[in-house]
Amino acid sequence: MTKIYFKKHERIVDGQSGPVVLALCDAELIGKKLSQGKLLLDLDAYRSFYAGELVTAVEAARLVKKCFSETATTSTSARQSISLNLVGKNSLKAAASYVDVKKAKLIGKVPHLQVYRV
Numbered sequence: 688m689t690k691i692y693f694k695k696h697e698r699i700v701d702g703q704s705g706p707v708v709l710a711l712c713d714a715e716l717i718g719k720k721l722s723q724g725k726l727l728l729d730l731d732a733y734r735s736f737y738a739g740e741l742v743t744a745v746e747a748a749r750l751v752k753k754c755f756s757e758t759a760t761t762s763t764s765a766r767q768s769i770s771l772n773l774v775g776k777n778s779l780k781a782a783a784s785y786v787d788v789k790k791a792k793l794i795g796k797v798p799h800l801q802v803y804r805v
Contacts, residue, residue: 689777690714691747694739695754706768709754711747711782712737713775713797721774721795728794730774737774747781755785768805773798 692712698705712730717738721728730737742750754769771786773779779788779798791798 689744690741691744691775691778691781692717692738692740693742693747693750694737695750696736704767706770707754708770708772709751709782710737710739710772711751711774711778713777714741716775716797721797721799723792723794726792726794728774728797728799736772744777744781747778748784751782751785768803770804771800771802773800773802 690713692710692714694710696708696710698707716730717734718731720731751771757767771782773782773786773788773791774797776798779786779791779800782788786800786802788798788800791800793799
């Protein structure tokens with residue numbers, strides 16, 4: 688069964704929920720160093736950023752959907768900003784309903800995508 692690490696980083700600003708960063712990483716990639724030319728993604732040094740809750744791909748997709756639903760409001764001025772940091776083909780697939788995964792860059796043959804919605 689495919690496992691993905693899911694971690695939600697949320698900043699509190701003046702007692703209110705602020706920007707949200709979702710980090711998803713295919714479980715088998717944690718602890719590895721990925722490189723491609725001048726690019727380096729050290730998933731050992733940044734383990735704590737990604738290694739949150741270990742979930743299935745289906746659960747990861749549900750959690751991404753939930754976060755997008757929570758950050759959306761009818762007023763764009765009140766809408767929370769959200770960003771995603773996705774590493775690995777299963778993580779990208781879990782978020783595919785919300786982001787354009789075709790824009791992912793390969794680092795050592797592993798897809799990596801950062802998305803920002805402000």
